[in-house]
Amino acid sequence: MPQEKEDNKKEPEKKKAALKNIIADYNQQYDKNFSIEEFDLYYQDVQQRVKDQKYSNSDYPHSKKIDITIVVDMLLTGFDSTYLNTLYVDKNLKQHGLIQAFSRTNRILNNTKPYGNVVDFREQEDNVNEAIALFSGKDNSANARKIWIVEPAPAVVVKLENAVAELTKFMKSQGLECKPEQVSNLKGDIARGEFINKFKEVQRLKTQLEQYTDIDQEQSDRVIELLPEDTLRAFRGVYIETAQKLKAQQGKEIEYKDPAIEQLDFEFILFSSAIIDYDYIMSLIAKYTQSDVPMKHKMSREQLIGLLCANSNMMDEREDIISYIETLEKNTGLDETAIRNGYQKFKAEKSAKEIESLALKHGLDSVPLKAFVDEIMGRMIFYGEKLSDLLEPLRLGWRDRMNKELELMADLIPLLKKSQMGERLWG
Numbered sequence: 001m002p003q004e005k006e007d008n009k010k011e012p013e014k015k016k017a018a019l020k021n022i023i024a025d026y027n028q029q030y031d032k033n034f035s036i037e038e039f040d041l042y043y044q045d046v047q048q049r050v051k052d053q054k055y056s057n058s059d060y061p062h063s064k065k066i067d068i069t070i071v072v073d074m075l076l077t078g079f080d081s082t083y084l085n086t087l088y089v090d091k092n093l094k095q096h097g098l099i100q101a102f103s104r105t106n107r108i109l110n111n112t113k114p115y116g117n118v119v120d121f122r123e124q125e126d127n128v129n130e131a132i133a134l135f136s137g138k139d140n141s142a143n144a145r146k147i148w149i150v151e152p153a154p155a156v157v158v159k160l161e162n163a164v165a166e167l168t169k170f171m172k173s174q175g176l177e178c179k180p181e182q183v184s185n186l187k188g189d190i191a192r193g194e195f196i197n198k199f200k201e202v203q204r205l206k207t208q209l210e211q212y213t214d215i216d217q218e219q220s221d222r223v224i225e226l227l228p229e230d231t232l233r234a235f236r237g238v239y240i241e242t243a244q245k246l247k248a249q250q251g252k253e254i255e256y257k258d259p260a261i262e263q264l265d266f267e268f269i270l271f272s273s274a275i276i277d278y279d280y281i282m283s284l285i286a287k288y289t290q291s292d293v294p295m296k297h298k299m300s301r302e303q304l305i306g307l308l309c310a311n312s313n314m315m316d317e318r319e320d321i322i323s324y325i326e327t328l329e330k331n332t333g334l335d336e337t338a339i340r341n342g343y344q345k346f347k348a349e350k351s352a353k354e355i356e357s358l359a360l361k362h363g364l365d366s367v368p369l370k371a372f373v374d375e376i377m378g379r380m381i382f383y384g385e386k387l388s389d390l391l392e393p394l395r396l397g398w399r400d401r402m403n404k405e406l407e408l409m410a411d412l413i414p415l416l417k418k419s420q421m422g423e424r425l426w427g
Helices: 002-007 012-030 036-054 095-105 125-136 138-148 153-173 180-185 189-209 217-226 229-247 278-289 301-309 318-325 336-362 366-379 384-394 398-426
Strands: 086-089 117-120
Touching: 012 036, 086 095, 095 117, 095 125, 153 189, 153 217, 180 229, 189 229, 229 301, 278 301, 278 318, 278 336, 301 318, 318 336, 336 366, 336 398, 366 384, 366 398, 384 398
Parallel strands: 086 117
Antiparallel strands: none
């Protein structure tokens, strides 16, 4: 780039030495062997580690990723990662350079990241307005600004107030107080679906406000006043529980089912968290059992369960983890390794009991049924002929056998899905 060539005329050897040191530090951090002559390979590796943020830490170790990148010119343009959220600007930018740089953050990921965040240390509002006018036309710049730049935090707080008021109004229309514990008293799926829509909007706005860096104390206090943390967590929990029950009806022929249920979009992603993953939960459970950890650094059993219920990350595993937590006692001093091993053992024992129950239900021997499940999980391949062999002792006709296969697989699929989740997370 012309600007780079001009910059490199000043103290080129000093800058070259600095870049060598940077690459040497990088090699040591990530166990690589790049040199300044292989700058393109180093550059591509940096980009990949930023993009690898799309993987959870349980799927791909955090130590192999990059959280923060200091950029001079490269990566300001032409780089695309939907997980890139915040750009800290301490450089004067203008026109197309400003638009391209700011656009590094605005790749929409999902409803938890509907836009990017730019923190500007150079007070470049005039440059931003000029760039918007240049690229949208001066006559259209006011409308373009509404599209390109999100509303300020105070405006979103007002929207949150309105959303909470709408939720309160709805609950009162059902003869109920606007409290999490009252949601279970809603009569009928139409009312439950309306609760889903009302609270989903509350959560969407709350998630949006969490991305603002310029929200002041008064606004923060107002948000907490509207939705105290314990109340919000409890509402999130009953939302997820209600949504799961309604979602289970979608796509199924159910008598008297309201057609509106099919149209519900539950947006579970709004209730997920990049922080609250399995590693995080296992560490919290370990702290719960340890007597030498101060109370302010650990949660009670009820708080742990509430946290699990209020997040959609672990819906498939939540019941198992909660059941496991309920078997643990305080002050037993278990470390994370013991907690993980204990959980795996707990799940294996529970799975064995479920297989025995299925075998009894379908008139099968539990030993070959377990071997059948283990083979599927070991190879991640389903063999239809193996299922036929499993049912052979029942001596069924072809029609009865086909029906029995369908019945058995309907019961096995949820168990196989849970086992697959466990293999991915713990294997």
